[in-house]
Structure formats: C-alpha cells, structure tokens
Amino acid sequence: MKNGLFGLRRPAIVGAASAALLLGTSPAALQAQEVSGELIILQWLGGTEAELWADLQAAFMEANPGVTVRELVVTGVGDMRGAMRTALLGGETVDIIINTWPAFRAELADAGIIQPIDDAWTENDWSTQLSDSWRTLGAIGDDTYGLTYTYGNRSGIWYKTEHLENAGIEPPQTWDALIASFDTLKAAGHEAPFAVPAQFWAHSELFETLLIRTSGVETATALAAHDIPWTDPAVRAALEKYAELLAAGCCASASTMLASDWDAEADQLFLADNRNYLLIGMWMNTRARNDYGLSEGEDYSMFQFPALGLGHDDTSMVDSKELNLTTNGNNPEAAIAFFDFMLSAEASEIQAGYGFASPSSEADTSLLGPVQQISTAAVAESQVQFVLGDLLPGDLVDEYRVQLQRFLQDPSDAMIDSVLEAIEAKAQVSY
Amino acid sequence: MSNGVVNGETAPSGPTSTARGGRAIPGAAHEGRLWRLSDTPAAWLLILPVLVFFSISVVYPLAETIRLSFFDIRGLSAPRYVGLxxxxxxxxxxxxxxxxxxxxxxxxxxxxxxxxxxxxxxxxxxxxxxxxxxxxxxxxxxxxxxxxxxxxxxxxxxxxxxxxxxxxxxxxxxxxxxxxxxxxxxxxxxxxxxxxxxxxxxxxxxxxxxxxxxxxxxxxxxxxxxxxxxxxxxxxxxxxxxxxxxxxxxxxxxxxxxxxxxxxxxxxxxxxxxxxxxxxxxxxxxxxxxxxxxxxxxxxxxxxxxxxxxxxxxxxxxxxxxx
The missing domain is CATH 1.10.3720.10 (MetI-like)
Known part of the structure; x- marks a missing residue:
C-alpha cells in the first residue's frame, strides 16, 4: 500500500486503500490499481547486473500491471558518468537514475536534476526497512536523495581455497601473518601473491583500506572533503604501509601492475594460479561464479583485510548503489512505488540470486551465498567508509590514481612526499 | 609520363588519366579551360543535399565545439563564459x-x-x-x-x-x-x-x-x-x-x-x-x-x-x- 503514496495523489490513494480493504483486496493488488503509466530508468549497468535489473523490472511490472518499465540504456567503458551526463544534458527525461557515486549525486542535486525523497521516506515509512546509517549514506546535508538498494564490501580479500590449503596456511588475520604468507605462497609456486591491478584505478583499493585501517574512517571522510591536506601524516602513514607491503615482495613488478586491470589480475588468480589475494569489490563474486564456473565458498572465498593493530581494525570500505528520483520525470508515483519495491523481500531475494546484498531489513541473508554472508557480516560489524575515489572531484580522482601509479613505480620515502604533494596541488584547485 | 604520374596520384589506375580523358570533363578541352561549378545553377541543385548534410553533420558540430571552447562547463553545472x-x-x-x-x-x-x-x-x-x-x-x-x-x-x-x-x-x-x-x-x-x-x-x-x-x-x-x-x-x-x-x-x-x-x-x-x-x-x-x-x-x-x-x-x- 505504501507504494502509491506520493504527492498530490495521496488522499485519493488513501481513499482507494480504504475501499480496497473493505473489499478484501490485498495491498499488492491495490498497488497494481494505483500505479500506472511508463516508468523510465536511466540504466548504465551491464552484464549480470543488467540481467538482475531485467528481473527486478519484470517482477515490479508483474506486481504493477499498469506500469511499463522502460530502460534508457547508456553504454560505455570505464566511468559511466560521462555517458549519463551526456544523456541528461541531451534532454533525455527519466524518472529514476541508478547511481553509485556520491559526488555525482551532489552534482545532480546541484543541477536540479534530482530531488530529495524525505517526504516519500516518511510517507512510506522506509525507516522500518533501512537503518539511519543507510539514509545518511544517501544524504546531502539534511536532505536525503538516494535510496540504497545494494552495497558491497570493498575491504575483502578474495582467494582461491586450494592455494592456501596447498601452501598450508590459513587466511591471514593479522598484518604480520599476511606479510609472512608471501614467502610461503611463492615457495608453493605462485608468482606474486598479492594482485595489484594498477592500469586504471584498482590499485587505489589497497590504499583506501590501508587509510581507514591506519587512521580511521574520520580521516578518510576529512580527506574526501579536503578538510585535511593530502600531505597530512595520516595519509603518509597509509602509503608507508603500502610501501611495506611492496617491500615484503607482495606483488609483481611495477610494470606488470601498471599493465593490468582488475579482470586480468582476477584471471591470474583464478585461472592461471599466479596470484593468491585480490582486494576488489563484490562484483568479483559474479565473475568467479559465472565466468570461471567456481563454487562459492568451496573453490574460492573471502577474508576481511587483516588487522593492523593500530586501533582501526573495525573499519571497512564499502560501496553502494542507490536510486535517485528526478525532478522532471513524468511518473513520480511509479518511481516511488519502484523505490518501495526495491526494499521488499521479493526484490532482495532476486538480488540475492545474483549475488548482491540488499540493505533492507526485509532481506533474508540466509539466501545469500557463503561468501556474500562473510562479506555482509564483516560490513555489519564494521565502521564503514564509502570508497574514497567515488567521493573525490573528477579531476582530483584522476590525479590521485595517476600519482599512486608513480608510487608503485618507486615506493620510496622521497616519492611518497612527491606523490602526496602532487595530489595536494591538484586538490587545491579541485574544490 | 612522369607528369602523368604526378597529376594522377589520386587515381591509382589512371596516372595519365587527363591525357586519356579519364578525369577531364567532356567538352572542357574544346573550350580551353576546365569546367567550373558556377557554370550551371543545376550543379548547385545537385550538390545541395550534400551541402545540407555536410552542414548538419560537420559544420554545426564544429561551430558548436568552437563555441563551447569559450565556456567553462564543469559537469552538469551552468556554462560560464571565459573567452580564451x-x-x-x-x-x-x-x-x-x-x-x-x-x-x-x-x-x-x-x-x-x-x-x-x-x-x-x-x-x-x-x-x-x-x-x-x-x-x-x-x-x-x-x-x-x-x-x-x-x-x-x-x-x-x-x-x-x-x-x-x-x-x-x-x-x-x-x-x-x-x-x-x-x-x-x-x-x-x-x-x-x-x-x-x-x-x-x-x-x-x-x-x-x-x-x-x-x-x-x-x-x-x-x-x-x-x-x-x-x-x-x-x-x-x-x-x-x-x-x-x-x-x-x-x-x-x-x-x-x-x-x-x-x-x-x-x-x-x-x-x-x-x-x-x-x-x-x-x-x-x-x-x-x-x-x-x-x-x-x-x-x-x-x-x-x-x-x-x-x-x-x-x-x-x-x-x-x-x-
């Protein structure tokens, strides 16, 4: 029943709800009567996620026969914001935008393209399904713009179970155990234990987790807002830890790291057995299951980044995807109904089937695969920080990743200073 | 022969095409000059579709690109004129x-x-x-x-x-x-x-x-x-x-x-x-x-x-x- 409660139509819908209850009609049937027309979603996801979305939309249309969902698909490679901006600036009108970048949410809000959803949140009582922390994640100041429908752990390390079993080691729980495992794994015939795909962006994953593990989520938040400079000792400490890892022989040569993207390194781990650890997001789960045909929890698994013992081991980096409501969409009622549907048990179950976790309290976590359950539990026990790269201004994040490439080429103290000064110089003009 | 090669480089099969009549407009040689577009309004009519298409697909985007280059446009924010x-x-x-x-x-x-x-x-x-x-x-x-x-x-x-x-x-x-x-x-x-x-x-x-x-x-x-x-x-x-x-x-x-x-x-x-x-x-x-x-x-x-x-x-x- 909550689905149709939006804006000016609310009294009419409440009236219809009363009539429906009198007639013994179910809320789902009522929803079907009340929401109609075309719902347009700006869609940029590909592969398995696109299939997931097709299933979600089909389920929504089944529950709401009066609604036809149409995807406005934008395609591209890499950062999809360019294609999304092009579509929006080109005059495309959509009701819902799927978004994963907080910085882009702010840009959309500043441009007046999306609107706050606080009224709908209250009217639909979404707080019973999403905790305040998820609401805060989708907020700009006091206004909520994003409804989070899935999230992922970005501080989990993927591994192939047989690698560690053959080497006679357990998933490392501490930094020292992680460092010690490199020689053991190399002795077992693996080329370079830790995969660091540095061709584009994935090498920043390791830095970001090290940042929150050495200095806490507050430091990362302050850095994202440029409340502290990049030359701050806390940032330096994270890079020093990164350098420690490199010095311990964790990884392939710098040129190999710089020549590889995350998928190539995943191949090196899961197909070629040349790597053992890969710190990357939860999309790895789908690739391992679908592309490599591996059995989740048996052939491969995940452990949370080892404890550094610096007082911040309860922190994890996360990402999320959210829905934004546009200001100029033609069907806000259906859009809100769709938001509500995405928090339902049915939508959560569909997501779980594709290996994606829903933050909704209606989600049955037992439906998730074993690795997803490890990940979900780890995030639940952590202080979380959104991926730093997605919080930074566009030109700064570019410079940040390029400078980290320089660091990988030469992880010396002098280079750390040079790298941080270069990022800070860019930050000075980016905010 | 060498002149023929030099003049005919665009037509690999016809290095001496002018001499052989392959590229010259019939009749032009009799008048002692090459045919010109302005000789007939019909020519303009014939190339008009191409001109229209060219204007839409090349000239307009080019002009728009040059115009945009004088503005500071970041993300979805409003353009700000910055000259050069x-x-x-x-x-x-x-x-x-x-x-x-x-x-x-x-x-x-x-x-x-x-x-x-x-x-x-x-x-x-x-x-x-x-x-x-x-x-x-x-x-x-x-x-x-x-x-x-x-x-x-x-x-x-x-x-x-x-x-x-x-x-x-x-x-x-x-x-x-x-x-x-x-x-x-x-x-x-x-x-x-x-x-x-x-x-x-x-x-x-x-x-x-x-x-x-x-x-x-x-x-x-x-x-x-x-x-x-x-x-x-x-x-x-x-x-x-x-x-x-x-x-x-x-x-x-x-x-x-x-x-x-x-x-x-x-x-x-x-x-x-x-x-x-x-x-x-x-x-x-x-x-x-x-x-x-x-x-x-x-x-x-x-x-x-x-x-x-x-x-x-x-x-x-x-x-x-x-x-």
Whole structure:
C-alpha cells in the first residue's frame, strides 16, 4: 500500500486503500490499481547486473500491471558518468537514475536534476526497512536523495581455497601473518601473491583500506572533503604501509601492475594460479561464479583485510548503489512505488540470486551465498567508509590514481612526499 | 609520363588519366579551360543535399565545439563564459604540453613505420604482382579491421606474463622472459606505435603498389634492355615514380595517427602515468571522464588546427593543377 503514496495523489490513494480493504483486496493488488503509466530508468549497468535489473523490472511490472518499465540504456567503458551526463544534458527525461557515486549525486542535486525523497521516506515509512546509517549514506546535508538498494564490501580479500590449503596456511588475520604468507605462497609456486591491478584505478583499493585501517574512517571522510591536506601524516602513514607491503615482495613488478586491470589480475588468480589475494569489490563474486564456473565458498572465498593493530581494525570500505528520483520525470508515483519495491523481500531475494546484498531489513541473508554472508557480516560489524575515489572531484580522482601509479613505480620515502604533494596541488584547485 | 604520374596520384589506375580523358570533363578541352561549378545553377541543385548534410553533420558540430571552447562547463553545472581562458589554461597545462609531445612521437612513429613498410612491400610485390596478391590482400585486410578489435588482439600479443605472444616468442630464446610492454613507461608508447602501425601498413601498400603499377611498361623494359639490375630499377625508376602514392599515404596515415584514440583507449588508457596520452585521449579524458566540456572542446579545436596544418599543404599541393 505504501507504494502509491506520493504527492498530490495521496488522499485519493488513501481513499482507494480504504475501499480496497473493505473489499478484501490485498495491498499488492491495490498497488497494481494505483500505479500506472511508463516508468523510465536511466540504466548504465551491464552484464549480470543488467540481467538482475531485467528481473527486478519484470517482477515490479508483474506486481504493477499498469506500469511499463522502460530502460534508457547508456553504454560505455570505464566511468559511466560521462555517458549519463551526456544523456541528461541531451534532454533525455527519466524518472529514476541508478547511481553509485556520491559526488555525482551532489552534482545532480546541484543541477536540479534530482530531488530529495524525505517526504516519500516518511510517507512510506522506509525507516522500518533501512537503518539511519543507510539514509545518511544517501544524504546531502539534511536532505536525503538516494535510496540504497545494494552495497558491497570493498575491504575483502578474495582467494582461491586450494592455494592456501596447498601452501598450508590459513587466511591471514593479522598484518604480520599476511606479510609472512608471501614467502610461503611463492615457495608453493605462485608468482606474486598479492594482485595489484594498477592500469586504471584498482590499485587505489589497497590504499583506501590501508587509510581507514591506519587512521580511521574520520580521516578518510576529512580527506574526501579536503578538510585535511593530502600531505597530512595520516595519509603518509597509509602509503608507508603500502610501501611495506611492496617491500615484503607482495606483488609483481611495477610494470606488470601498471599493465593490468582488475579482470586480468582476477584471471591470474583464478585461472592461471599466479596470484593468491585480490582486494576488489563484490562484483568479483559474479565473475568467479559465472565466468570461471567456481563454487562459492568451496573453490574460492573471502577474508576481511587483516588487522593492523593500530586501533582501526573495525573499519571497512564499502560501496553502494542507490536510486535517485528526478525532478522532471513524468511518473513520480511509479518511481516511488519502484523505490518501495526495491526494499521488499521479493526484490532482495532476486538480488540475492545474483549475488548482491540488499540493505533492507526485509532481506533474508540466509539466501545469500557463503561468501556474500562473510562479506555482509564483516560490513555489519564494521565502521564503514564509502570508497574514497567515488567521493573525490573528477579531476582530483584522476590525479590521485595517476600519482599512486608513480608510487608503485618507486615506493620510496622521497616519492611518497612527491606523490602526496602532487595530489595536494591538484586538490587545491579541485574544490 | 612522369607528369602523368604526378597529376594522377589520386587515381591509382589512371596516372595519365587527363591525357586519356579519364578525369577531364567532356567538352572542357574544346573550350580551353576546365569546367567550373558556377557554370550551371543545376550543379548547385545537385550538390545541395550534400551541402545540407555536410552542414548538419560537420559544420554545426564544429561551430558548436568552437563555441563551447569559450565556456567553462564543469559537469552538469551552468556554462560560464571565459573567452580564451580555456586556451590559455590549455597551453599552460603541463599535461597538455606533454600530450603534444607524445602525440608528435606517436604520429611520426606510426606514419614513418607504416609508410616505410608499406612502400617497401609494394616495391617487392611489384616484381611478382600476381603471386603476391594473396599476401597484399592479407596485409590490406588489417587496414579494414576496427581499431578496437585490433587493440584487443594486441593485448593478447603484449600481455605482461609469459603467455603473451611476444613474451613467449622471446621466451624461446630466453626462457622465463616476461616483460610488461604496456606497463613500462619506456616501452608502452613504442608498443602502441607498433600496434597502430600494424593496421596502418595496408593503405600505403595499396597506394604505392598502384603507383608502381602505373609506371609504363615501356620504361621498365627500356631499363632492362639497358642492362639495369632489379635493385637499380627499384632505386632509380620504381621508387621515384611511386612517390605520388607515398605522399598520399603519408598524408592519410599522418591524419589517422594524429586523431588516434581507440587503440590508445583500449591498450593503455593513456598510461602508465600518462605516458601514452595523445591529444585525442586528452580530449576524451577532459570531456568525458572529467566532463570539463569547455576545456575538452578547446583541446578539440587545437587538434582540429593540427589536422588542418597537416591537411592544407597536402590539399593545396594536390589541387594545384586545378584551374
């Protein structure tokens, strides 16, 4: 029943709800009567996620026969914001935008393209399904713009179970155990234990987790807002830890790291057995299951980044995807109904089937695969920080990743200073 | 004969086409001048659809790009007029200056390698045209392959582990050899140049071969009868007389290399540490990744000017005979 409660139509819908209850009609049937027309979603996801979305939309249309969902698909490679901006600036009108970048949410809000959803949140009582922390994640100041429908752990390390079993080691729980495992794994015939795909962006994953593990989520938040400079000792400490890892022989040569993207390194781990650890997001789960045909929890698994013992081991980096409501969409009622549907048990179950976790309290976590359950539990026990790269201004994040490439080429103290000064110089003009 | 070759370089099969009537407008010769467009309003009517299409698809986007280059546009925010601000910032930007140097090395490298190889293969093929036809077709087929597809093929050749084709070939002589050609700043640009040259050889081969084929048999026969060796014939007759084809090949490959984007995007993404970032990639990064549309548009205009600088002398030279 909550689905149709939006804006000016609310009294009419409440009236219809009363009539429906009198007639013994179910809320789902009522929803079907009340929401109609075309719902347009700006869609940029590909592969398995696109299939997931097709299933979600089909389920929504089944529950709401009066609604036809149409995807406005934008395609591209890499950062999809360019294609999304092009579509929006080109005059495309959509009701819902799927978004994963907080910085882009702010840009959309500043441009007046999306609107706050606080009224709908209250009217639909979404707080019973999403905790305040998820609401805060989708907020700009006091206004909520994003409804989070899935999230992922970005501080989990993927591994192939047989690698560690053959080497006679357990998933490392501490930094020292992680460092010690490199020689053991190399002795077992693996080329370079830790995969660091540095061709584009994935090498920043390791830095970001090290940042929150050495200095806490507050430091990362302050850095994202440029409340502290990049030359701050806390940032330096994270890079020093990164350098420690490199010095311990964790990884392939710098040129190999710089020549590889995350998928190539995943191949090196899961197909070629040349790597053992890969710190990357939860999309790895789908690739391992679908592309490599591996059995989740048996052939491969995940452990949370080892404890550094610096007082911040309860922190994890996360990402999320959210829905934004546009200001100029033609069907806000259906859009809100769709938001509500995405928090339902049915939508959560569909997501779980594709290996994606829903933050909704209606989600049955037992439906998730074993690795997803490890990940979900780890995030639940952590202080979380959104991926730093997605919080930074566009030109700064570019410079940040390029400078980290320089660091990988030469992880010396002098280079750390040079790298941080270069990022800070860019930050000075980016905010 | 040599004049015929020079004047007829655009039509590989007709080096002496003017003399043979292949390219002249019938009747023009009788009036002692070439036919002009302004001779008949019907001509304008006939080219009107093309002009309209050209205006919509080329002139308008070009004008819009130039207009945008005078604005500061960041993301979805409102445009702010900055006059020449983007151009001033562009030339003060060390990254852009680095991009120009990289683009020059890439452009000259690809052009020099592809045209040299294409020209050389054309010379050799000319000695046995029928027998080398399948070979020429194969080389030219690479020219027809999409740059993106070609780039993915080169990823497999240049992949950093021992399974990479290049590494495995070197590994025959040096077991265990593995080099990350695209991840090493010293080799990434050259690896790109080789990869881009591979697909660019086909056109010079075609053009130069056609130019050689246009050399009258009587000239070659005379050289043979005078006792000239094949190497002398190649050096003193075939090479000089095929120069018109070489010039066209240089012109086209230079332009293509200057505008290159796809192969760089797929193979290196401009990296490592921006060492393979050309003007085309810089333009994409600024416009599409960072969505600084005005700044990206300014870079586009600079690229356009670079293309014009290359094109205009070639066009003037090639149309010099037209009255």
């Amino acid at each position: 601000g983007n151009y001033i910032a562009l030339f003060a930007d060390p990254l852009f200056r680095n991009t120009i140097v990289t683009a020059l090395i890439f452009t000259l490298g690809v052009t020099a390698i592809s045209v040299s190889i294409g020209w050389g293969l054309a010379m050799l093929s000319a000695f046995a045209p029928a027998q080398t036809m399948p070979f020429r077709m194969m080389v030219f087929a690479a020219f027809g392959i999409s740059e993106t597809v070609s780039a993915y093929m080169w990823i497999m050749i240049l992949r950093p582990d021992q399974a990479g084709l290049l590494n495995s070939i070197i590994g025959i002589f040096n077991p265990g050899f593995a080099h990350a050609w695209l991840g090493d700043q010293n080799t990434a640009l050259w690896a790109l140049i080789i990869a881009a040259s591979w697909s660019a050889v086909g056109l010079p081969l075609l053009l130069c071969f056609a130019a050689v084929q246009a050399i009258p048999k009587s000239v070659l026969e005379a050289a043979y009868m005078d006792g000239a060796r094949p190497t002398s014939i190649m050096r003193h007759i075939m090479m000089p007389l095929s120069l018109p084809g070489v010039r066209v090949a240089i012109f086209i490959n230079l332009l293509n290399a200057l505008r290159a984007f796809d192969i760089i995007f797929v193979l290196t993404g401009g990296g490592p540490v921006r060492s393979t970032e050309t003007i085309g990639y810089f333009m994409y990064r600024e416009s599409m990744t960072q969505f600084k549309l005005g700044y990206g548009a300014a870079a586009t205009v600079v690229l356009l000017i670079a293309v014009l600088v290359v094109s205009i002398p070639a066009i003037l030279q090639r149309t010099a005979g037209a009255k």
